[in-house]
Amino acid sequence: MKVLIVGGGGREHAIVYKVAQSPKVEKIYCAPGNAGISELAECVPIGAMEFDRLADFAEEKKIDLTVVGMDDPLIGGIVDVFEARGLRVFGPRKNAAIIEGSKAFSKELMKKYGIPTAAYETFTDPDKALAYLETAKMPIVLKASGPALGKGVLICQNLEEAKAGVREIMVERHFGDSGNEMVIEEFLTGREVSVLSFVDGKTIRIMSSAQDHKRAKDGDQGLNTGGMGNFSPSPFYTDEVDKFCREHVYQKTVDAMAAEGRPFKGVIFFGLILTPDGPKVLEYNCRFGDPEAQVVLPRMKNDIIDVFNACIDGTLDQVKLEFIDDACVTVILASDGYPVKYEKGFPIRGLEKFKGKKGYYVFHSGTKFDADGNVVTNGGRVLGVTALGKTLQEARANAYAATEWIDFQNKYMRHDIGKSIDEA
Known part of the structure; x- marks a missing residue:
């Protein structure tokens, strides 16, 4: 069969890697893809938001299955466009992708159906939001409220910071139209855990858990990324958390x-926080997380096409998800200055060292080929260096050792990914 993956980041590279393992698949296309993805798939210069062009391509190439990796096209209704043209596509329709597209909607859903979450209020008027903060x-x-690439969340320690945050989101519009509506939420304490799941509209199958590191700098300092x-x-x-x-x-x-x-048909990402009062939902996403996909999919035993x-x-009730016992760790190599301002176009050296190394992966997030055919940096997050290990500590040591194989100007990373596992 022929498969089209929509997107061009580390998440999509991980999906392409997993799809390529299926004996059912003879050809993979990726739009727009990146330099790393091009080793496994034919990259097509069509943007993820060009729904009609993507559907035309799927018809022309007789694509058997399209998989949408990114949030924006799902929230924008790409699945509806494909389905209207009789094309087989994996992902939620627009009216279901709202679970990520509007935090106000998802908070109301949790409140209505008794799903544990933080207390909150929603606002469309910045003056009313400022008055509430008093x-x-x-x-x-x-x-x-809208999608903001994982960056539209501000934790404010005092009233002055909170008022500045309202201005940043709703007045200065740092997150564009995503700030038309804003959720003000109680601050919860506890460890955050990500849980991905497959859903077929009625049945849910839980993937293995993962844990993200959102802040730019060591010790969870710096801006959200x-x-x-x-x-x-x-x-x-x-097991107790899972049961709850x-x-x-x-x-x-x-x-x-x-x-x-x-x-909802597709992937629901549950962002959980383990509070002293029990687990609560921080957020929903309507797709694989990034970099969560980079640590979960290498551990998955199933043929992902099935x-x-x-x-x-x-028919998800007939599927049993299985994962290997080995742990997995991803360390993001970023461009120094991310997520604010950074330079691009620097040659990347050392990628060939991953070839043939079992249990080691390098997923490309922001890369491209330059005019001479060299792989160069093309984003804030550049690469996801990923490694397996029999324990989390071993996987962490392997991943950090592999980061030394790669070099490029402005290379930046955190040095404490997974450090908290020693406290478990």
Whole structure:
């Protein structure tokens, strides 16, 4: 079969890698792809938001299955466009992708159906938001309601910071239209854990847990990013936590979306926080996380094509997800200055050292070929250096050792990815 992957980052590289393992697949295309993806798939110069051009391409090439990796096209309705043209596609329709597209919607959904989450208020008027803050307990969390590449969340320690945050989101529009509406949320304490799941509209299958590192600098300092590293499984996601979430979060979310007339088919990403009062949902995403996909998919035993098809066909109840016991760690190599300002176009050296190295992967996030055919940096997050190990500590040591194989000007990374596993 022929498969088209939509997107061009580390998440899509991990999906392409997993799809390439399926004996059912003879040809992979990726739009727009990147330099690393081009080793496994034919990259097509079509943007992820060019829905009609992508659908035309799928018809022309007789694509059997399209997999949408990115959030923006899902939220924008790419699945509806493909389905209207009779094309087989994996991902939620627009009316279901709202679970990520609007934090205000997802908070209301959790409130209505009794899914544990932080107390909150929503605002479309910055003056009313500022007035509310005068009586709110600090610290407090401000969230742009729309998608913001994982960066539209501000944790404010005092009233002055919170007021500045309202201006940043709603007045100065640092996150564009995503700040038309804002959620103000109580600040929760606890470890954060990411849990990915496959959903077919009624049945949910949970993947292995993972744990992200959002802040740009060591010790969880600096600005929020799209993610600076990840590990799987999370030792803090215990059997007790899993049991609670299966009873009070996972299936309840799937059932809630169906009850709202928005049946969800695709991947739901549950962003959890393990508070002293029990697990609560921080956020939903409507797709694989990035870099979560880079640590979860290398551990997955199943043929991912079978799982995609089961989600589309509503037969996920017949699938048993399986993962290897080995742990996995990803360390993001970024351009110094990310997520604010950084330079691009620097040659990347050492990529060939990963070839033939079992248990080691390098997933490309922001790369391209220059005029001479060399791989160069082309983004804030450049590469996800990933390694397996029998334990999380071993996987972490392997991943950091592999980061030394790669060199480029302005190379930057955190040095404490997975350090918290020693506390488990």
